[in-house]
Structures are given as structure tokens and as C-alpha cells.
Amino acid sequence: MHDGARREREAAFVRHARPDLFAVMGLPRRLDLDPKVLEPIYHRLSREVHPDFHHHKPPEERAELLGRSALVNKAYRTLRDFHARVAYLVELEGGGALKPKAPPELLEDVIEVQDLLGACRDSRDVAERRPLLDRLHQEGERLRGQLARLESDLKHRAREWDAAPESNGARAADRPKILRAIQDLLAQRIYLMNLLRDLDAVPSTAA
Numbered sequence: 001m002h003d004g005a006r007r008e009r010e011a012a013f014v015r016h017a018r019p020d021l022f023a024v025m026g027l028p029r030r031l032d033l034d035p036k037v038l039e040p041i042y043h044r045l046s047r048e049v050h051p052d053f054h055h056h057k058p059p060e061e062r063a064e065l066l067g068r069s070a071l072v073n074k075a076y077r078t079l080r081d082f083h084a085r086v087a088y089l090v091e092l093e094g095g096g097a098l099k100p101k102a103p104p105e106l107l108e109d110v111i112e113v114q115d116l117l118g119a120c121r122d123s124r125d126v127a128e129r130r131p132l133l134d135r136l137h138q139e140g141e142r143l144r145g146q147l148a149r150l151e152s153d154l155k156h157r158a159r160e161w162d163a164a165p166e167s168n169g170a171r172a173a174d175r176p177k178i179l180r181a182i183q184d185l186l187a188q189r190i191y192l193m194n195l196l197r198d199l200d201a202v203p204s205t206a207a
Contacts, residue, residue, distance in 0.1 A: 019071055019075075020092060021071075021074065021075035021078050021079060021088060021092075022075075022079065022092075024045075024071055024072060024075040025038065025041050025042070025045065025072075025075050025076070025079060026041065026045075027041075027079070029089060029092070029093075030161075030162045031082070031085060031086055031089060031158035031159075031161055031162055032158065032159065032162050033079060033085060035080050038076065038079060038080055039080075042072065042075075042076040045072045046069065046072055046073075049068040049069045049072055082155075082158075083186075083189070086154065086158060086182060086186060087186055089161075089179075089182075090179060090182060090183045090186065093179055095179055095180075095182075095183045096183075098183065098186055098187050098190060099187055100187055100190040100191035100194060101184070101187035101188050101190075101191055102188070102191050103146060103150070103188045103191070103192070106143070106146055109139060109142060109143070110195065112139060113136070113139045113140075113143070113195060113199065116132055116135055116136050116139065117136070117198060117199065117202065119132050120132050120133065120136065120202050121202070133202070136199055136202060139199075140196060140199045140200075143192055143195065143196055143199075144196065146192065147189065147192045147193070147196070150185055150188055150189055150192065151189070153185055154182065154185045154186070154189065157178055157181050157182045157185060158182065160174070160178050161175065161178050161179070161182065164178060
């Protein structure tokens with residue numbers, strides 16, 4: 001590892017209040033990250049900082065290593081998953097907490113699904129529930145199609161983020177706009193995932 005990268009990783013370990021998990025793993029803030037690349041980094045760092053590999057160290061140093069080991073584990077869990085990685089980047093770049101948001105183009109569909117969910121929960125008659133369930137299934141397929149398109153848009157924006165340099169380039173100015181678009185897509189994804197979870201939880205027969 002280059003001295004600069006090592007110093008950055010050491011600094012990341014020190015910043016326990018709000019650590020940069022990318023820097024902890026010695027990585028730039030990029031969203032295209034192959035888990036096959038991340039895994040060997042994780043195993044190498046785990047050997048470097050896990051207290052079990054440093055029995056000869058005094059207790060205070062072993063306690064510090066334990067904290068570093070926990071940070072490496074957190075970084076690995078966060079960065080190995082695409083959606084967790086994107087959400088973390090938004091937070092790290094100052095995007096703030098993600099709040100579920102209905103996709104604007106699906107507002108009417110969302111309202112209809114909510115009404116159908118309420119009607120299904122209230123109905124105890126099997127014959128009455130069947131057409132409601134059929135409509136819910138149709139709406140669910142439509143929402144899943146929208147979710148697939150949203151996922152595609154999110155990956156496209158992630159590639160845009162990686163392509164825009166952090167500084168000293170015309171596209172560097174695009175980064176805040178790209179980050180806002182990513183945050184908006186994540187908020188819509190959370191909303192759709194929650195709605196589909198509620199839809200899938202509706203029993204197919206009356207209670």
C-alpha cells in the first residue's frame with residue numbers, strides 16, 4: 001500500500017465519531033465496487049487489526065485494535081452491498097437522512113394500492129376479496145416494473161458519480177446534482193419496497 005493511502009486509512013481509524021468507511025478500507029468514494037475486490041482487502045485488514053493476532057500487545061493497544069477491528073467489520077458490511085453503499089455515500093457526502101418518497105409519476109397508482117390494501121384488510125368475505133386481490137396483484141406487477149426501472153436509473157446515476165472527478169474538472173460541478181438525484185431515487189426505492197412489502201403481506205384468504 002502506498003504511504004499516502006496508508007496515512008489516509010490511519011486517519012480514518014482515528015475519526016471514530018464519523019469515520020469514512022471507504023477510507024477505512026483504503027478505497028476511493030466510488031460506487032462501482034466489485035465484492036471480489038473488497039473481500040481480500042477485508043481479510044487482510046482483519047488480520048492486521050484483530051486482537052487475536054496480537055496477543056503480545058499490551059491491554060490498552062489490544063483494546064484499540066478491537067475498536068479498529070469493529071470498524072473494519074462495519075465498513076465491509078456496508079460497502080459490500082450496492083444499496084447500502086449508495087445510501088452510505090449519500091450520508092457521507094452530507095445528503096442527510098433518507099425519507100421514503102412516492103415516485104411522482106405513480107401517485108395515482110400508489111393511492112389506488114393504498115385503497116385496495118385497506119379494502120382487503122376490511123373485507124371478511126372470500127368472494128368479495130377475490131377481485132380485490134386480483135387488482136392488487138396487477139398493481140403489484142406494475143409497481144415491480146417501476147422498481148426495476150428505478151434500479152436501472154440508480155445504477156446509471158452511480159456510474160455518473162464515478163465518472164465525475166472530485167475536483168479540477170468541468171464535470172466536478174455535476175457531483176452535487178448527481179448526489180441529489182441518487183438521494184431522490186433511493187427515497188423512492190425505499191417507498192416502493194415498503195409498499196410492496198405491505199402488498200405481499202396481504203393474506204390470500206379471509207382471516
